[in-house]
Each structure stands twice: as C-alpha cells, then as structure tokens.
Amino acid sequence: xxxxxxxxxxxxxxxxxxxxxxxxxxxxxxxxxxxxxxxxxxxxxxxxxxxxxxxxxxxxxxxxxxxxxxxxxxxxxxxxxxxxxxxxxx
Numbered sequence: 001x002x003x004x005x006x007x008x009x010x011x012x013x014x015x016x017x018x019x020x021x022x023x024x025x026x027x028x029x030x031x032x033x034x035x036x037x038x039x040x041x042x043x044x045x046x047x048x049x050x051x052x053x054x055x056x057x058x059x060x061x062x063x064x065x066x067x068x069x070x071x072x073x074x075x076x077x078x079x080x081x082x083x084x085x086x087x088x089x090x
Contacts, residue, residue: 008064045088055080058073
C-alpha cells in the first residue's frame with residue numbers, strides 16, 4: 001500500500017464531483033421521455049449513469065496521486081453530458 005491511501009481530495013473537489021453526479025438523479029425522467037425512433041441507441045441511455053458513477057469514482061481515487069488525470073476524467077464526463085443532452089434533445 002502506498003502512502004496516499006488515507007488521503008482524500010480537498011472538499012472543493014469533492015463538491016465538484018458530487019455536483020457532476022446530480023444529473024444522474026434525473027436519468028429516470030430522461031428514460032421515460034426517450035424519443036421514439038432512436039431505439040437502436042437505447043442501451044447507451046441505460047449504461048450512461050453507470051459510466052458517470054464510475055468516472056466520478058475513478059476521479060476521486062486518482063486525485064491524490066494524479067490531479068491532472070482526475071481533472072481530465074471529469075472534463076470528459078462534462079463533455080459526455082453535453083453530448084448526451086445534445087443528442088437527446090435535438
């Protein structure tokens with residue numbers, strides 16, 4: 001075990017991670033209002049909350065050792081939210 005095992009990210013970073021998980025709680029609403037005609041991508045809608053949860057978990061675990069990697073993971077999550085919103089609502 002390394003020396004970073006008991007260290008955690010700062011409170012501000014933890015709050016950012018929690019805020020980035022908040023859209024996952026609205027996911028049942030998104031699934032219920034899923035547009036007709038896009039059924040071939042329905043599995044992506046079901047997998048996306050798992051991806052978001054695992055992304056935040058990985059960012060939380062890697063923050064102490066590699067802050068840059070954690071920020072990159074969270075930035076990819078934000079871009080994924082933007083892409084999912086654009087795809088679903090256009």
